[in-house]
Amino acid sequence: AAKAAGKSAYRTCTPELRESAVSRAELIADLRRAVDEEQLELQFQPIIDLGTGQVHSAEALVRWRHPRLGTLAPGRFLPLAEETGLILPIDRWVIHEACRAAAIWRRGAPEATIAVNIAAAHLRRPDLIATVTGATAAAGLAPRALTLELTESALIEGSESVLDRLRQLRELGIRIAIDDFGTGYSSLSYLHRIPATELKIDRSFVARLGEDARAYATVNMVSSLAEAFDLRVVAEGVETDRQHDAVAAIGCAHGQGYLYGRPGSLADLSTSLTGS
Numbered sequence: 531a532a533k534a535a536g537k538s539a540y541r542t543c544t545p546e547l548r549e550s551a552v553s554r555a556e557l558i559a560d561l562r563r564a565v566d567e568e569q570l571e572l573q574f575q576p577i578i579d580l581g582t583g584q585v586h587s588a589e590a591l592v593r594w595r596h597p598r599l600g601t602l603a604p605g606r607f608l609p610l611a612e613e614t615g616l617i618l619p620i621d622r623w624v625i626h627e628a629c630r631a632a633a634i635w636r637r638g639a640p641e642a643t644i645a646v647n648i649a650a651a652h653l654r655r656p657d658l659i660a661t662v663t664g665a666t667a668a669a670g671l672a673p674r675a676l677t678l679e680l681t682e683s684a685l686i687e688g689s690e691s692v693l694d695r696l697r698q699l700r701e702l703g704i705r706i707a708i709d710d711f712g713t714g715y716s717s718l719s720y721l722h723r724i725p726a727t728e729l730k731i732d733r734s735f736v737a738r739l740g741e742d743a744r745a746y747a748t749v750n751m752v753s754s755l756a757e758a759f760d761l762r763v764v765a766e767g768v769e770t771d772r773q774h775d776a777v778a779a780i781g782c783a784h785g786q787g788y789l790y791g792r793p794g795s796l797a798d799l800s801t802s803l804t805g806s
């Protein structure tokens with residue numbers, strides 16, 4: 531839904547874009563330069579072990595420091611990047627930077643892992659494996675310290691060759707998470723086929739915990755499903771103590787959300803309590 535909203539926002543031209551008189555064409559031209567001109571930046575959001583309260587992982591989230599518009603969140607430019615194919619160099623940059631950052635973080639927290647989001651377009655590319663292994667090797671990062679986050683919609687388009695690539699990545703030790711779980715066309719049959727290691731329960735369900743019995747049932751069901759499939763489960767978007775108590779009571783082992791920490795710098799991550 532966020533992606534669809536992002537796309538239509540560009541078509542109708544958001545108030546911010548109108549004010550600063552940056553046209554869609556200009557923004558595309560700017561985006562083309564963003565990687566080379568080092569305007570992209572990663573933020574890291576902690577993922578917590580709900581049993582111990584410790585940070586054991588972090589998700590890398592891209593930001594664009596636009597020279598005139600200020601810092602843009604991914605919802606402002608990734609839809610455009612996906613339409614134009616610029617998502618490929620952006621994601622390649624993200625993978626490399628995230629591996630580099632993780633290698634630094636692991637000096638102080640040897641068990642820490644890093645998660646990166648991978649666009650559907652990347653999944654379709656045969657060179658995904660070379661990109662990922664190139665990045666881990668360049669950073670000196672153990673493959674098992676890297677998780678690729680894929681959305682259900684990206685996976686559902688998955689041809690046999692996509693599944694093959696995912697299996698090869700798994701064989702290398704790389705972890706595979708299904709992001710925003712529950713928002714796509716969740717077919718239970720594809721869970722059998724995808725070599726996932728974790729499910730991330732979409733924050734729209736977590737947000738309604740305590741208000742909506744169906745949201746509770748959904749989180750509960752996904753959590754049981756994860757257990758049965760031997761997958762790690764992460765509750766996304768935990769903002770309140772009440773939501774924390776609910777996901778912990780349901781038995782989710784891991785959580786991510788503003789309650790535990792907002793996306794921030796690598797230094798912020800290193801100073802938070804880590805699993806080592």
Ligand code: C2E
Pocket residue numbers: 575590591592603604605608621624647648649679709710733766767768769786787788789793
């Ligand atoms: P996502 O992968 O589901 O990432 C989680 C998003 O939820 C992040 O938004 C994060 O800041 C936000 N979030 C975390 N905790 C909370 C909370 O407690 N409450 C609320 N309201 N929000 C929370 P962000 O950084 O704006 O990223 C949005 C989406 O953009 C991501 O969703 C992901 O799909 C995509 N994205 C971000 N970075 C990258 C990237 O490097 N490559 C690709 N391909 N996609 C990316």
Ligand code: MG
Pocket residue numbers: 589646647679709
């Ligand atoms: Mg994600």
Ligand code: MG
Pocket residue numbers: 709710730732766
């Ligand atoms: Mg998510």
Ligand code: MG
Pocket residue numbers: 710
């Ligand atoms: Mg999301």
